[in-house]
Amino acid sequence: MVRVGLTPERLTLAGAELADEVGFEQVTVSALARRFDVKVASLYSHLKNSQELRTRIALFALEELADRVADALAGRAGKDALAAFANAYRTYAREHPGRYDAARLRLDPATAAASAGVRHAQMTRAILRGYDLTEPDQTHAVRMLGSVFHGYVSLELAGGFDHSKPDPQQSWDWIIDSLDMLLRNRPTDN
Amino acid sequence: MVRVGLTPERLTLAGAELADEVGFEQVTVSALARRFDVKVASLYSHLKNSQELRTRIALFALEELADRVADALAGRAGKDALAAFANAYRTYAREHPGRYDAARLRLDPATAAASAGVRHAQMTRAILRGYDLTEPDQTHAVRMLGSVFHGYVSLELAGGFDHSKPDPQQSWDWIIDSLDMLLRNRPTDN
DNA sequence: GGCATTTGCCTAAAGCTTTTAGGCAAACTA
DNA sequence: TAGTTTGCCTAAAAGCTTTAGGCAAATGCC
Numbered sequence: 001m002v003r004v005g006l007t008p009e010r011l012t013l014a015g016a017e018l019a020d021e022v023g024f025e026q027v028t029v030s031a032l033a034r035r036f037d038v039k040v041a042s043l044y045s046h047l048k049n050s051q052e053l054r055t056r057i058a059l060f061a062l063e064e065l066a067d068r069v070a071d072a073l074a075g076r077a078g079k080d081a082l083a084a085f086a087n088a089y090r091t092y093a094r095e096h097p098g099r100y101d102a103a104r105l106r107l108d109p110a111t112a113a114a115s116a117g118v119r120h121a122q123m124t125r126a127i128l129r130g131y132d133l134t135e136p137d138q139t140h141a142v143r144m145l146g147s148v149f150h151g152y153v154s155l156e157l158a159g160g161f162d163h164s165k166p167d168p169q170q171s172w173d174w175i176i177d178s179l180d181m182l183l184r185n186r187p188t189d190n
Numbered sequence: 191m192v193r194v195g196l197t198p199e200r201l202t203l204a205g206a207e208l209a210d211e212v213g214f215e216q217v218t219v220s221a222l223a224r225r226f227d228v229k230v231a232s233l234y235s236h237l238k239n240s241q242e243l244r245t246r247i248a249l250f251a252l253e254e255l256a257d258r259v260a261d262a263l264a265g266r267a268g269k270d271a272l273a274a275f276a277n278a279y280r281t282y283a284r285e286h287p288g289r290y291d292a293a294r295l296r297l298d299p300a301t302a303a304a305s306a307g308v309r310h311a312q313m314t315r316a317i318l319r320g321y322d323l324t325e326p327d328q329t330h331a332v333r334m335l336g337s338v339f340h341g342y343v344s345l346e347l348a349g350g351f352d353h354s355k356p357d358p359q360q361s362w363d364w365i366i367d368s369l370d371m372l373l374r375n376r377p378t379d380n
Numbered sequence: 381g382g383c384a385t386t387t388g389c390c391t392a393a394a395g396c397t398t399t400t401a402g403g404c405a406a407a408c409t410a
Numbered sequence: 411t412a413g414t415t416t417g418c419c420t421a422a423a424a425g426c427t428t429t430a431g432g433c434a435a436a437t438g439c440c
Contacts, residue, residue: 143342
């Protein structure tokens with residue numbers, strides 16, 4: 001009975017890898033046990049239940065994505081920052097589709113508040129400092145940016161733009177240009 | 191052994207209702223059988239497998255949503271049409287969260303091509319006729335509108351805007367205003 | 381180093397979902 | 411009314427989740 005050295009952290013990482021390979025939906029405690037060549041029940045010493053596994057993967061992905069975005073934003077401002085932010089997002093989703101899906105898992109409010117989701121919101125606001133927006137416009141803009149990026153990336157990931165021209169990259173660039181223009185020119189709401 | 195009168199259509203509708211009640215993820219052949227007070231195996235005379243059930247619910251939701259959008263668009267143009275389109279989308283998602291989720295199910299290309307998803311794309315293009323866009327800008331704009339609406343609605347549905355001010359309705363209106371402004375003023379890409 | 385405790389993975393088992401196979405009776409069809 | 415089709419049934423296998431209890435490896439203490 002050799003000990004494999006399971007920990008919640010190793011399970012989470014392996015779960016994230018599994019998600020990228022087979023899809024977040026297909027990540028099960030059983031599949032993970034097979035991957036470690038260990039009996040299923042053994043994982044329950046490290047995980048409360050399968051929901052906890054999913055939640056952990058989600059939190060891990062949020063954190064990892066936030067780190068990447070933070071890197072991408074470093075030293076940039078204005079449209080440059082906007083594009084870097086958007087591209088970090090899209091690149092992550094393309095490199096790690098399962099983790100990206102995981103990051104969209106609905107978390108309970110307490111968990112969400114303690115997650116890297118908070119950093120995402122802060123970084124979005126940071127980008128908007130390069131534009132001349134005051135509240136409540138800034139919040140509206142935060143929500144719009146989140147919606148566009150999330151929406152585009154998930155439609156693209158779902159194959160929504162497959163086999164259709166023009167190249168999704170062009171639309172992506174066009175959208176970033178548009179948002180920049182919009183944020184620079186939009187009259188204040190009153 | 192009373193015959194309940196199961197058909198693929200009744201099962202699909204009941205599945206859609208179930209999705210709204212308990213979430214699309216929780217729609218199982220077993221749960222559906224319980225709802226009809228019938229043994230699980232009986233459903234397999236009407237459904238090839240559980241994937242077919244999910245696909246049918248997705249197609250049903252796409253169709254229903256397209257009908258609503260078509261109604262909303264009737265007789266409208268320009269920003270009026272844009273707002274009607276957006277609101278039909280959001281209203282459907284709020285009234286039928288499970289069906290809306292279902293409509294986002296990834297379909298295989300052939301099924302997608304034969305689905306009401308095609309009508310959705312056509313209607314989006316119809317709205318853009320009220321703005322002065324030529325290809326490829328029009329396609330970029332179709333993708334952007336789809337992304338924003340889908341993204342906003344799914345973030346809102348996932349509780350992303352809960353307990354945060356301002357009211358999501360205000361952001362929604364602000365976003366529609368912004369998109370209208372953008373589509374009216376954006377310089378042609380070249 | 382030897383011994384006790386803790387920890388990690390195991391077997392066993394129950395409950396749920398999916399899916400297939402084969403059967404019987406109800407409902408059409410002539 | 412007899413024959414055929416159809417609809418729901420029982421039975422059963424296979425996979426996932428989760429709990430309970432056990433034994434052996436690792437850890438800590440004298």
